[in-house]
Amino acid sequence: MAKTTLKNLNIWNGSAESIDSGIDAVVIEDGRFTFVGSSEEVDKDARDMGGLTMIPGLIDAHVHLCLNPDLKDPLAQDKPAAEQLLDEMAVRAKEMLSAGITTARDLGGGQWLELEIRDRINRGELVGPRLVCSGQPITSINGHCHFWGGAAEDEATALQVLERQVAHGADLIKVMATGGNITAGSRPVDSQFDQQTLTAIVAAATQNGLRVAAHCHGTDGIGNAARAGVTTIEHCSWVGDQGWGKNYDADVMAAIIAAGVWISPTVNAGWKRYIGTGGFETLMMENYVRMRAAGAKLIASTDAGIPNVKHHHLPIAIPVFAHFAALSPAEALRAATSDCAQAIGLGEVTGKIENGFSADFLLFEQDPLTDLQVLANPAEVYKSGVPVGLSG
Numbered sequence: 001m002a003k004t005t006l007k008n009l010n011i012w013n014g015s016a017e018s019i020d021s022g023i024d025a026v027v028i029e030d031g032r033f034t035f036v037g038s039s040e041e042v043d044k045d046a047r048d049m050g051g052l053t054m055i056p057g058l059i060d061a062h063v064h065l066c067l068n069p070d071l072k073d074p075l076a077q078d079k080p081a082a083e084q085l086l087d088e089m090a091v092r093a094k095e096m097l098s099a100g101i102t103t104a105r106d107l108g109g110g111q112w113l114e115l116e117i118r119d120r121i122n123r124g125e126l127v128g129p130r131l132v133c134s135g136q137p138i139t140s141i142n143g144h145c146h147f148w149g150g151a152a153e154d155e156a157t158a159l160q161v162l163e164r165q166v167a168h169g170a171d172l173i174k175v176m177a178t179g180g181n182i183t184a185g186s187r188p189v190d191s192q193f194d195q196q197t198l199t200a201i202v203a204a205a206t207q208n209g210l211r212v213a214a215h216c217h218g219t220d221g222i223g224n225a226a227r228a229g230v231t232t233i234e235h236c237s238w239v240g241d242q243g244w245g246k247n248y249d250a251d252v253m254a255a256i257i258a259a260g261v262w263i264s265p266t267v268n269a270g271w272k273r274y275i276g277t278g279g280f281e282t283l284m285m286e287n288y289v290r291m292r293a294a295g296a297k298l299i300a301s302t303d304a305g306i307p308n309v310k311h312h313h314l315p316i317a318i319p320v321f322a323h324f325a326a327l328s329p330a331e332a333l334r335a336a337t338s339d340c341a342q343a344i345g346l347g348e349v350t351g352k353i354e355n356g357f358s359a360d361f362l363l364f365e366q367d368p369l370t371d372l373q374v375l376a377n378p379a380e381v382y383k384s385g386v387p388v389g390l391s392g
């Protein structure tokens with residue numbers, strides 16, 4: 001297998017506070033880094049990268065490949081035939097990788113088509129990110145996204161839905177712990193399952209070697225999910241009777257920390273419209289200050305596929321996320337690389353520029369650790385050591 005040696009790089013390894021000037025060369029063999037260190041230790045004929053900045057490939061912890069962000073009505077999503085949907089998903093996957101998203105976690109659809117895309121990418125038939133997929137989310141009768149087929153009326157049927165995802169080859173389990181916005185008749189504040197049912201779901205997932213991602217808007221549901229020991233809490237919107245974001249609860253936050261649960265806040269690029277407007281912006285920023293003071297572990301995610309949220313927009317969402325959560329560039333990038341990889345079960349595979357890790361990385365003319373806006377324009381994208389054409 002070909003060996004690639006690159007030198008004269010500025011390398012941010014995915015976890016450090018800053019770029020280590022003593023490390024400026026990598027060797028890639030069979031898709032992995034086999035050396036990360038000084039140019040003085042590599043072959044003289046290594047490719048000179050002219051001082052480009054290298055960071056690990058970005059990871060979006062929450063996408064829906066099957067959803068067309070231009071469609072407002074979720075019931076219109078599945079109307080086209082499966083082959084057409086697969087074609088559209090293949091285009092999205094290619095756009096994501098070209099934008100620098102080398103890994104993504106898909107948190108749900110109705111027909112397991114994203115698992116088909118995952119497998120085609122893994123077989124080299126399609127170009128796209130490394131995907132981990134949940135299949136159908138477990139939800140309540142007429143609950144959030146029930147039209148995807150994962151509705152369950154009690155614990156026993158919830159576990160049947162879970163087994164169905166396992167049989168289809170899901171990489172993790174998604175559960176809707178509360179209602180959501182895009183489903184008529186479902187209210188974000190309402191819990192859909194009690195803690196006992198969520199605990200049973202986590203136990204069954206764990207038996208199958210799978211993690212659990214829980215969709216949680218309402219504070220009550222956030223608490224149930226945290227005490228049940230899910231792996232990630234999606235959204236974490238602190239919705240209560242007072243309204244969106246207005247029911248932050250220190251005890252629930254303490255339960256999240258005690259259980260070591262990651263928070264995936266799905267701040268998308270569209271939130272830019274709130275910057276400088278006060279109101280919602282101030283409320284959200286206050287919540288992130290309190291969450292982070294309590295020790296919250298945040299990962300980058302966008303909920304790509306919901307109306308107006310494009311699949312390839314994580315790079316432009318990261319500076320917006322950093323604004324709302326008051327993250328330094330290094331903190332924001334960690335949330336989108338090494339920390340995100342750890343939360344989705346790939347912490348020893350990708351998200352770091354380190355010996356043995358998959359050679360998933362981006363190259364930039366400027367330094368994203370100085371200005372996160374730079375993320376929008378990678379000079380080169382590599383997945384598993386292979387350069388990705390950026391024209392498409």
Ligand SMILES: [Zn+2]
Binds near residue numbers: 062063064107303
């Ligand atoms: Zn979602």
